[in-house]
Amino acid sequence: MFSRAYKTIVTAPPLVWVTIFLIVPYALMFCYSFWSVSSGQTIVHSWNLQNYHELLRKPVYWETLLRSIWIAARVTLFSLALGYPLAYFLSFYAGRRKDLLYQLVIIPLWVSYLVRAYAWKTILGSDGVLNTFLQYVHLTSHPLEFLLYSPFAVVLTLTHIYTPFTILPIYAALEHIPRNLVEASTDLGATPTQTFWKVILPLSIPGVVAGATFAFVLSLGDFLAPLLLGGPSGIMISNVVVSLFGAAYNWPLGAAISLGMLVIVVNLLFLSEKLEKRWSFS
Amino acid sequence: MSADRPRSRWLPIHAVAVFAFLYLPIAVLILYSFNRQGVGGFPPHHLTLDWYRILFADDAIWDSVLNSVEVAFAAMAIALAFGIPAALALDRAQFPGKALFRRLVLLPLILPGIITGLSLLMLFNLAGKRLSLLTIVLGHGTALISVATTEVFAGLQKLDRAQEEASLDLGATYWQTFWRITVPNLKLPIIGAALLIFTLSMDEIAVSFFLIGRENTLPLEIWARLRRGITPEINAISTIIFVFSLIAIVLWYRLRVRAEGGTEIGAELLETSEPHP
Amino acid sequence: MATFKDSLRTQTADSQGPANPHLLSIRNVAKSFGRNQVLRNVSLDVAEGEFLTILGESGSGKTTLLRIIAGFETANSGELWMGSERLDGQPPYRRRVNTVFQHYALFPHLTVEQNVAYGLRVAKRPEAETRQRVAEALAMVKMTAQASAKPSRISGGQQQRVALARALVNRPRLLLLDEPLSALDANLRRQMQVELKSLQREVGTAFVFVTHDQEEAMVMSDRIALLRSGELEQVATPREIYSRPATSYVAQFIGHTNLLKGEVQAGTVRCGAISWRTELPDGPALFSLRPEHIRPVQGASSPGAVRVRGHLLHQAFQGSTELIRVAADGGMVLTMRVASGSSLADHLEIEFSAADAVAVRESPERI
Numbered sequence: 064m065f066s067r068a069y070k071t072i073v074t075a076p077p078l079v080w081v082t083i084f085l086i087v088p089y090a091l092m093f094c095y096s097f098w099s100v101s102s103g104q105t106i107v108h109s110w111n112l113q114n115y116h117e118l119l120r121k122p123v124y125w126e127t128l129l130r131s132i133w134i135a136a137r138v139t140l141f142s143l144a145l146g147y148p149l150a151y152f153l154s155f156y157a158g159r160r161k162d163l164l165y166q167l168v169i170i171p172l173w174v175s176y177l178v179r180a181y182a183w184k185t186i187l188g189s190d191g192v193l194n195t196f197l198q199y200v201h202l203t204s205h206p207l208e209f210l211l212y213s214p215f216a217v218v219l220t221l222t223h224i225y226t227p228f229t230i231l232p233i234y235a236a237l238e239h240i241p242r243n244l245v246e247a248s249t250d251l252g253a254t255p256t257q258t259f260w261k262v263i264l265p266l267s268i269p270g271v272v273a274g275a276t277f278a279f280v281l282s283l284g285d286f287l288a289p290l291l292l293g294g295p296s297g298i299m300i301s302n303v304v305v306s307l308f309g310a311a312y313n314w315p316l317g318a319a320i321s322l323g324m325l326v327i328v329v330n331l332l333f334l335s336e337k338l339e340k341r342w343s344f345s
Numbered sequence: 346m347s348a349d350r351p352r353s354r355w356l357p358i359h360a361v362a363v364f365a366f367l368y369l370p371i372a373v374l375i376l377y378s379f380n381r382q383g384v385g386g387f388p389p390h391h392l393t394l395d396w397y398r399i400l401f402a403d404d405a406i407w408d409s410v411l412n413s414v415e416v417a418f419a420a421m422a423i424a425l426a427f428g429i430p431a432a433l434a435l436d437r438a439q440f441p442g443k444a445l446f447r448r449l450v451l452l453p454l455i456l457p458g459i460i461t462g463l464s465l466l467m468l469f470n471l472a473g474k475r476l477s478l479l480t481i482v483l484g485h486g487t488a489l490i491s492v493a494t495t496e497v498f499a500g501l502q503k504l505d506r507a508q509e510e511a512s513l514d515l516g517a518t519y520w521q522t523f524w525r526i527t528v529p530n531l532k533l534p535i536i537g538a539a540l541l542i543f544t545l546s547m548d549e550i551a552v553s554f555f556l557i558g559r560e561n562t563l564p565l566e567i568w569a570r571l572r573r574g575i576t577p578e579i580n581a582i583s584t585i586i587f588v589f590s591l592i593a594i595v596l597w598y599r600l601r602v603r604a605e606g607g608t609e610i611g612a613e614l615l616e617t618s619e620p621h622p
Numbered sequence: 623m624a625t626f627k628d629s630l631r632t633q634t635a636d637s638q639g640p641a642n643p644h645l646l647s648i649r650n651v652a653k654s655f656g657r658n659q660v661l662r663n664v665s666l667d668v669a670e671g672e673f674l675t676i677l678g679e680s681g682s683g684k685t686t687l688l689r690i691i692a693g694f695e696t697a698n699s700g701e702l703w704m705g706s707e708r709l710d711g712q713p714p715y716r717r718r719v720n721t722v723f724q725h726y727a728l729f730p731h732l733t734v735e736q737n738v739a740y741g742l743r744v745a746k747r748p749e750a751e752t753r754q755r756v757a758e759a760l761a762m763v764k765m766t767a768q769a770s771a772k773p774s775r776i777s778g779g780q781q782q783r784v785a786l787a788r789a790l791v792n793r794p795r796l797l798l799l800d801e802p803l804s805a806l807d808a809n810l811r812r813q814m815q816v817e818l819k820s821l822q823r824e825v826g827t828a829f830v831f832v833t834h835d836q837e838e839a840m841v842m843s844d845r846i847a848l849l850r851s852g853e854l855e856q857v858a859t860p861r862e863i864y865s866r867p868a869t870s871y872v873a874q875f876i877g878h879t880n881l882l883k884g885e886v887q888a889g890t891v892r893c894g895a896i897s898w899r900t901e902l903p904d905g906p907a908l909f910s911l912r913p914e915h916i917r918p919v920q921g922a923s924s925p926g927a928v929r930v931r932g933h934l935l936h937q938a939f940q941g942s943t944e945l946i947r948v949a950a951d952g953g954m955v956l957t958m959r960v961a962s963g964s965s966l967a968d969h970l971e972i973e974f975s976a977a978d979a980v981a982v983r984e985s986p987e988r989i
Contacts, residue, residue, distance in 0.1 A: 092467060
């Protein structure tokens with residue numbers, strides 16, 4: 064029913080915008096990763112594999128990447144462990160308070176990242192709220208130093224930030240489970256626990272996959288929480304990129320790492336889409 | 346249905362614990378914005394409004410707030426101007442590369458901000474564009490088109506196509522039909538998207554981090570101060586940010602409930618999979 | 623109120639060009655969605671002021687044909703002419719055709735009055751004229767009292783009337799109605815059938831009405847176009863289509879019938895144990911015989927009647943009449959309609975006049 068002109072008018076402007084501000088920049092990132100920096104601090108537009116060679120040669124990059132993956136994996140795991148039961152509770156047990164509790168999940172999701180990360184900084188510091196509280200109640204006599212400027216602080220903060228991201232898709236998946244399936248399972252003699260493991264959990268997998276993807280991808284690329292709370296031992300791969308684009312002034316090498324991250328992320332998204340499709344039966 | 350289901354004892358306890366984990370840090374933050382002694386120290390005592398007084402006299406902060414508001418409005422305009430047509434295109438046009446286009450539009454929503462920020466930095470650098478609030482606007486606009494597109498697309502899926510057919514049938518052109526029928530029917534998703542985009546832009550830091558020129562947005566101003574050490578003044582401004590976010594989010598939620606009539610709102614923003622055909 | 627209807631009439635009379643006596647000519651229209659052929663070579667003319675029903679089962683392509691006339695779909699081939707004006711290729715908003723949608727498609731954010739005024743407002747008619755025409759249109763469908771209500775606040779039958787007023791207020795040359803009564807319950811439906819038909823007579827605008835309900839088609843139409851799997855089976859008046867069905871499909875789709883398969887040889891049809899004279903050429907032949915044309919033999923046979931013996935199989939009560947299934951000698955089963963309460967013996971003789979057995983073409987099996 065829509066004329067060709069209509070379709071062109073709605074398609075062309077976003078297409079042009081996406082081309083200029085997404086496709087071209089990604090392509091540029093690709094190009095940069097094959098360029099290099101001369102001793103005179105100028106970028107040499109000659110094509111070579113020097114950056115990739117450097118990345119493969121120096122273990123520090125690999126170690127940082129692995130640490131980032133390990134941190135992101137823990138964040139994902141903890142977010143799911145906190146998020147799934149809450150989503151399950153919301154969907155199946157919350158009754159009339161469902162709406163209110165759901166809003167309570169949404170609010171932190173959209174409330175400033177910086178505000179929340181900062182809150183943890185004030186809590187975890189050596190004379191922060193938690194340490195002074197522990198001493199006040201005489202649980203400890205000295206401030207616990209591992210709380211701030213550590214991978215622990217990063218994992219804790221990122222878990223706090225990304226838990227709501229896992230709750231929402233899991234909740235949506237649980238809500239889509241027809242309740243008569245649960246009744247049928249009970250009718251056929253399954254206990255509530257059996258029903259959960261055999262019916263509810265398998266049918267909510269797409270939500271789990273979506274939530275896990277969000278938590279993993281976003282925490283993998285995070286650089287603000289490590290800068291704010293990580294200390295030297297909490298450095299993540301994006302921090303390396305930030306310094307390469309800043310003080311270290313090696314954009315090409317930074318672009319190569321970013322491109323690597325982009326490739327990892329896009330592959331993860333494809334994988335998660337595949338998994339979600341395989342586990343959705345409607 | 347939940348009435349005749351066996352109730353679990355530990356599920357509500359877990360729920361309370363998770364909510365505590367989500368909200369306690371924010372509560373602590375707010376509490377210490379009233380603490381004369383500073384950010385640390387337990388228990389807080391000598392509650393005072395001094396930090397707010399200092400904050401309100403702090404011109405640098407309020408300049409950055411103004412910058413952020415300007416950026417947020419401009420980013421909102423861009424994201425809506427391109428995000429709404431993108432949703433229409435995804436809903437009703439067929440063109441080669443449509444699947445790729447959909448993925449690309451939605452990508453910045455899930456991509457770590459650093460990648461969006463850096464790739465745009467390289468673009469502006471190559472184009473010889475000096476970093477300024479404008480480059481931040483372009484960055485936010487690009488990243489938040491996805492929000493407008495998802496929200497409006499969800500609205501379009503619920504829009505009865507016969508409405509627009511009836512309008513065309515009654516002699517309205519496509520342009521008249523868009524303004525008289527399509528937009529009024531999408532009023533709630535569009536307002537909701539605008540609110541969300543505004544709030545997210547006000548809070549955005551990862552993309553802005555790379556595109557900042559001489560003038561700071563509010564989050565970047567706070568960030569710069571955090572590097573120099575923390576004072577309850579930051580708690581005070583954070584509290585104000587929190588209150589404004591809260592208002593915006595609750596408003597958005599109410600709009601969505603009216604538009605959808607369900608309690609599953611917002612989930613599609615986090616859906617990466619294929620939108621329903 | 624009268625002025626509104628009069629104005630519609632003048633409008634249609636004026637536009638009658640001498641070049642083409644038909645208001646709308648559909649010529650060889652074909653349409654497929656992907657591999658699914660929905661319409662094949664459909665040609666149909668609509669005359670000024672007539673009530674034409676496109677009748678067909680779901681999936682027969684009737685709604686697609688309507689959408690092609692309205693301009694929401696484009697035919698793969700064929701032409702649409704309105705008088706001497708080529709219609710296909712024109713966007714929907716340029717066609718002097720309006721539609722009453724299946725679920726009315728009233729704009730929920732506009733009041734009843736604003737809905738009806740919509741077409742005039744987008745055409746930028748003077749406001750005074752718009753107001754007057756809207757008031758007349760609302761009066762015509764007796765909806766003046768609900769003018770400022772939102773569509774969600776009025777009943778289904780009222781929505782139906784508003785949709786009708788919203789379309790007619792634009793003085794279309796042709797009104798399309800896509801199963802407009804299907805959402806109403808049976809009683810209201812019958813009432814609206816009568817209302818719609820008398821409204822159409824008054825305003826004189828040509829209606830093209832789509833339905834799957836053959837009774838509705840019979841009650842309302844001047845002509846019926848029966849569509850099957852994208853092809854027209856027959857276009858005729860309700861009487862003709864009932865009494866002279868062209869094909870076995872038409873005969874079975876409209877009302878009850880008995881299909882008799884026979885063999886013509888030298889002017890005689892042989893059909894199981896029975897036979898009668900015919901003018902058909904030699905070869906196989908198929909006949910449609912309506913149940914009401916079969917009757918039990920009482921006393922002397924009427925001249926020229928075909929008789930057969932049989933025994934009673936089943937009796938279905940239908941109010942004023944009953945449908946009786948009779949197993950005739952020779953293995954054939956015939957259905958006959960008799961007045962309720964007729965007393966029938968288990969073994970009986972039945973008869974029909976040869977003239978009532980109408981030769982029909984055999985419709986090919988299609989999915």
